[in-house]
Amino acid sequence: MSSGHLPVPGRHLGLRWRPLETADEDGVRMLLTRVLAVDRGCHPAPAELSPRLLADGGCDLETDSLAGFDPGGVLRAVATVRRTGAVAHLAAELEPSWRGRGIGRALLRWQDARARGLGAARTEIVVDEQLIGRRRLCAAAGYAPVARLHILEGTLAQLTRGTPAPAGGEPALTLHARATGILEWWEASTLRARAVPSAPGAARTPPGEGGDVLTVEPAPGGEADPATLGALLRLLPGAYASREMVIRTDVDADLRPTVEGLQVAGMSVVGHAVRYRCEPEAGA
Known part of the structure; x- marks a missing residue:
């Protein structure tokens, strides 16, 4: 399966993938609640992952979002790409209990490919300073810190x-x-x-x-x-x-x-x- 004509993370990672839908709003909220309880972070903001707000703002969910569901149908991962001018802004969250399996790297590769498809001159991600694992993921993917x-x-x-x-x-x-x-x-x-x-x-x-x-x-x-x-x-x-x-x-x-x-x-x-x-x- 693909989203936005791009290859999505493989099924061997344990999740089933499709674009976000506005009906996923409650699933996204519940995922963010579970993530917040562990990470105690502020980024990404809920608005960056809310399918209703994204769709209302003109985002094409079919091509610019990706959601991963476990075998029980529970949303465990979500990623979005939004272009503003020359910049593509990336946002993603992953269930804490599903980390360490390569899903985060696969999501970031999908986001990078989608950003290139949108013709963005540069791509940006904001990461809470205390989330060292996420910062290492960005660095390994070729992202450089440009502002605190x-x-x-x-x-x-x-x-x-x-x-x-x-x-x-x-x-x-x-x-x-x-x-x-x-x-x-x-x-x-x-x-x-x-x-x-x-x-x-x-x-x-x-x-x-x-x-x-x-x-x-x-x-x-x-x-x-x-x-x-x-x-x-x-x-x-x-x-x-x-x-x-x-x-x-x-x-x-x-x-x-x-x-x-x-x-x-x-x-x-x-x-x-x-x-x-x-x-x-x-x-x-």
């Missing part, structure tokens, strides 16, 4: 208190709610944010336990500056009731003014991650 990232978190209540409206008025923002059952907010030009309900029973630390996580990331060409972040967050209470919803963002460790501004606004550094990059050789 601070992972910052704060609750909606903390951040709306810490980012007062500027005297000159709010930046112009646009708020959208997707019709997939997963809310997604977009700023018009420089910042975008995605809210994905956390998996039931996910192991989290207060104050976000049992709540949802809003992942904030710069839009292409934008930056997660504190003023724009504050303006975005002040829109949310009217559209989202939970004041304890956790806001999470990654910031390059070299961008100290941005990190310090977000800390003043009420966010705290809760971990670190590494961005890995692979650029195909000329003529490859």
